[in-house]
Amino acid sequence: MQDRRTARRKAIIRRRIFFGGCFLSLALLVAVIVFIVNAVVTNNNDDGVSSNGENSATSEVTSSKTEEVVSSGPTMVTMGEYTLDADFSMLLLVNAQNPLPDTYDSDVRADLVEIDKIYRNNDNVTQIHKDVYPYITAMVANAQKDGVDLKVWSPFRSYAIQKDLFNKQVARVGGDEAKAATVVARPGTSEHNTGLCADFNMASDTFETTKMYEWMVENAEDYGFVMRYSAEKQAITGVIHESWHWRFVGIKNAKQMNALGLCLEEYVEHLDKQN
Numbered sequence: 125m126q127d128r129r130t131a132r133r134k135a136i137i138r139r140r141i142f143f144g145g146c147f148l149s150l151a152l153l154v155a156v157i158v159f160i161v162n163a164v165v166t167n168n169n170d171d172g173v174s175s176n177g178e179n180s181a182t183s184e185v186t187s188s189k190t191e192e193v194v195s196s197g198p199t200m201v202t203m204g205e206y207t208l209d210a211d212f213s214m215l216l217l218v219n220a221q222n223p224l225p226d227t228y229d230s231d232v233r234a235d236l237v238e239i240d241k242i243y244r245n246n247d248n249v250t251q252i253h254k255d256v257y258p259y260i261t262a263m264v265a266n267a268q269k270d271g272v273d274l275k276v277w278s279p280f281r282s283y284a285i286q287k288d289l290f291n292k293q294v295a296r297v298g299g300d301e302a303k304a305a306t307v308v309a310r311p312g313t314s315e316h317n318t319g320l321c322a323d324f325n326m327a328s329d330t331f332e333t334t335k336m337y338e339w340m341v342e343n344a345e346d347y348g349f350v351m352r353y354s355a356e357k358q359a360i361t362g363v364i365h366e367s368w369h370w371r372f373v374g375i376k377n378a379k380q381m382n383a384l385g386l387c388l389e390e391y392v393e394h395l396d397k398q399n
């Protein structure tokens with residue numbers, strides 16, 4: 125009797141040990157699974173796959189390359205008392221083959237700002253695109269500080285003004301519209317309709333003999349401007365050499381275009397090929 129009880133107790137103890145072992149193994153397994161799941165989730169967050177679907181590239185930089193976060197923002201450059209964003213890019217291509225959409229003339233009005241009188245010498249056309257304003261005013265102010273009387277002559281022009289100019293040019297060349305278009309762009313194909321460019325001091329070849337021109341050749345790229353129509357590129361741009369007409373493209377773009385010797389048509393194509 126005593127032996128049977130002892131045997132049963134032993135059997136119970138053995139069973140308890142067995143189930144206890146099973147429970148411990150199961151607990152260990154659950155702990156391992158929780159650990160693995162947690163590691164996977166953390167790893168995903170490191171890859172920038174955030175729950176709200178925000179840019180993963182930014183998160184990746186933030187988690188692994190802290191120093192680059194600083195340099196991945198805008199590159200600010202100081203020009204005298206002006207601070208400009210060197211990364212800002214404005215590559216809208218407008219020419220005879222790439223006219224502006226019909227709605228542009230009315231849409232752009234909301235983006236135009238008045239150029240202060242100290243920067244210009246023409247009261248008939250006085251506005252420029254707001255994105256270009258900080259760059260053009262810094263450029264003219266610094267030129268004036270250098271003793272160079274640079275002034276904005278003709279910045280933004282409406283379709284109506286451009287149409288009037290074009291018609292006058294057509295009359296001047298005896299009704300030949302194609303010939304007129306090499307000198308005055310048809311409305312909707314002129315950069316002046318964008319507010320992203322300006323003629324300086326006077327719209328004539330005389331500009332090329334001035335100190336203002338010399339200063340522009342040396343400094344305009346530092347403010348994001350390029351001479352848009354050179355004699356060498358006439359076959360590509362379709363426009364005669366205009367020493368007075370400068371287009372804003374952004375500081376980095378301007379420097380790169382000059383270094384590579386590319387006009388805007390070529391530069392846009394060059395960037396397309398790279399991407």
Ligand SMILES: [Zn+2]
Pocket residue numbers: 316322323366368369370
């Ligand atoms: Zn012009």
